[in-house]
Amino acid sequence: MRSDLTDLSHLRRLLAQAPGPDTAALEGATARNGQLTKPPGALGRLEELAIWYAGWRGDPRPRIAAPQVIVFAGNHGVAAQGVSAFPPEVTEQMVxxxxxxxxxxxxxxxAAGAKMDVHALDLDQPTADFTQAPAMSEAACLAALRCGWDAVDADADLLVVGEMGIGNTTPAAALCHALFGGAAEDWTGRGTGVDDAALALKTRVVAEGVARHADAAADGLDLLARLGGREIAAMAGAIAAARLMRIPVLLDGFICCAAAACLQDVAPAALDHALAGHLSAEGAHGALLERLNKAPLLSLGLRLGEGSGAALAIGVLKGAVACHSGMATFAEAGVSGA
Incomplete structure (x- = not known):
């Protein structure tokens, strides 16, 4: 499956045909959950999480042993308009x-026991300012998608993708505005902490970019090329590859979820293998999670990006799976059931 994306239409077909969870594993995990030494439902959402994970891994008694965290970095031409509190040089410095x-x-x-990889995508070649032209050509977007696609370790059993890119809450807001409508200010937040004047400028930039490309994009992948960034496309590529490989995904904050939303726009079931790791403090993230129908595992006021909130949530999912697979059943423990 490596590097075999021929064009955006090919990715659309792959997402439409992607397999669902393993039915037998779901049934087996559900049956096992009902026999564990606890009152029914006593572990709350942890029980649902473990069964969900078992279905995607095709194992009614799974373990999480090889999580992978991937951070993608890219630079944005729109940052030259002053939409961030930091200069673009910070992207490379943070890499x-x-x-x-x-x-x-x-x-x-x-801390989560995860392998971590970092991929910097042409930092010396920022995307175009999307208020003036498409951020990326289809070829450039496809190259970024392929980078994410190929970055996923086939042996991973859980994936977190994060990002670094000065100014990238602006393309994320533009993608959400284009995908879900509303007003530009509904989706535009302070990102790295811009003041009121910069926020007003940022909101105007988002509105102008979406208006410029409104009649030229057919779906979320077209929007990803026109309004996104290389690191955002790479996250989408990694999430899509994980879907094909049945590797569960924990989504990070606003920017990661904007990337994921582009996939869901193409195929409604494209994110069935993904959970929301956390609710970030970026203002529109909650509304975006509602559109994705994802309930976050954590809400700690984080707004860092990098995959940080989702990486922290690995422990929650590990705990759910450990309880499910490691606890004794009533019969095994010699405990009388209800």
Whole structure:
């Protein structure tokens, strides 16, 4: 399956034909859950999470042993309009920090027992300013999708994707505005902490970009090319590859979920293998999760990106699966059932 995406239409077909969870594993996990040494439903949502995970892994008694965290980085032409509190040079500087092990995501990935990979996508070639032209050509978007696609380890049993890209809450807001409607201000937040004047400018940029491309995009993949960024497309490619490989995904914050929304727009079941790792403090993330029909596992006021919230949620899913697969049944423990 590696590097075999021929064009965006090919990805559309793959998503439409993607397999669902393993029915036998779901049934087996559900049956096992009913026999464990606890009152029915006593572990709350953890029980649902474990059964969901078992179905996607095709194993009624699974383990999480090889989680993978991938951080993608890209630069954005629209950042030149002053939509971020930081200069674009910070993207490359943070990539070096990731590779040196000095960022928050490095610590959270290590704590979760996850392998971490970093991919920088043509940082010396920012995307075009989407208020003036499409951010990427179809070929450039496809190359970024392929980068994400190929970055997924086939041996991983859980995936988190994160991002780094100064200004990237602006294309994320533009994608959400284009996909779900409403007003530009409904989807535009402060990102790295811009002041009121910069927020007003950012909102105007989002509205102008969406208006410019409104009649030229057929679906979420077209919008991804016109309004997105290389790291956003790479996240979408990784999430799509995981769907084909039945690797469960924990979605991170607003930008990651905007990437995922482009896939759901193409195929309604494209995100069935994904959960929301957390609710971020970026203002529109809650509304976006509602559109994706994803209830977050955590809500801790995080707004860092990098995959940090989803990486932290790995522990929740690990706990759910450990209880499901490791607990004794009433029969095994010699405990009288209800």
């Amino acid at each position: 070096l920090n990731f590779r040196a092990g000095g960022a928050a995501i490095n610590q959270l990935a290590e």
